[in-house]
Amino acid sequence: MILIVEPIDPGVMQWLVARHPVRYAPDLARDPRALRQALPQVRALIIPSTVAVDAEALEQAPLLKAVGRLSAGVENLDAEACARAGVEVIRPTDATAQAEAEFVIGALLQMLRRVPVVNAEGLLVGRELGGATVGLIGLTPASEPLARLLEAFGAHVIGYEPTLHANDGAWSTLRVEPVSLRGLMEESDCVAVMLNYFQRYHRLLGERYLAFCKPNQVMVSLGASSLFDEATLADVLGTGRMAAAWFDSMEPQMLEAGRPLHQIDTLQVTPRVASTTRESRVRAAWDVAKRIDTALSLPPVPIGY
Secondary structure (H helix, E strand, O other), X not given: OEEEOOOOOHHHHHHHHOOOOEEEOHHHHHOHHHHHHHHHHOOEEEOOOOOOEOHHHHHOXXXXXXXXXXXXXXXXXOHHHHHHOOOEEEOOOOOOHHXXXXXXXXXXXXXXXXXXXXXXXXXXXXXXXXXXXXXXXXOOOOHHHHHHHHHHHOOEXXXXXXXXXXXXXXXXXXXXXXXXXXXXXXXXXXXXXXXXXXXXXXXXXXXXXXXXXXOOEEEEEOOOHHHEOHHHHHHHHHOOOEEEEEXXXXXXXXXXXOXXXXXXXXXXXXXXXXXXXXXXXXXXXXXXXXXXXXXXXXXXXXXXX
């Protein structure tokens, strides 16, 4: 049985029902005990980010072969426990790329116009994206459509990806100039942070790099807030060196009273809306559903193989 605990496109639902036994129970997202009780007969799950799948849950699901998530995040998914249990974690590959690219463009345009700078005449004025240098930190599926959109605006695009050598052909394919991370911060009028989070990148964007941002820089981040050192971010925003920042997700406690980022009015936070559009939800649902169908159709691996 496929247990679907997240609202899903009706066409995708019909496609799955025609191929597998399906139970649609979004109410289980709010009832962890009932969800655990349903797991023994489940071969595949489609769940929202609010539902946890950990080692304890996997012990209740001996038949489970795949866990699907329509969003790209890894919250509440114990990937190591899933790997040990032989459970495939299925997330959309590039279904949200166009949505994320458009969100970055929209956020940059708003900040450039909404947060004025002083020009040579002493006037407070907005800025244009055309002619700006835009730095991409981290290359993800959204980087390709984002680079195309930025090029159409007339922006100069530079980038930093720690896992990609400067001579790799991917840079020329994307038409993005590879630079060092410090060089990117020093040269960019606008920065888009999309770097996938790993523990080794914890607080990567701190005093060593963030403190060297170009004056009046604006930044939009789709990455985890753990990539940033909050004290340094608060300093560059609070002193006005960085004109504005827009985070599409941030740990709630980072905005609490007594924390460095509390009441900084040039910081805007949205609740993970970059990847969620009508179109991206449909693409993500089809991607996850087809890969679950494939996973359930594979013959079992013989014991001892």
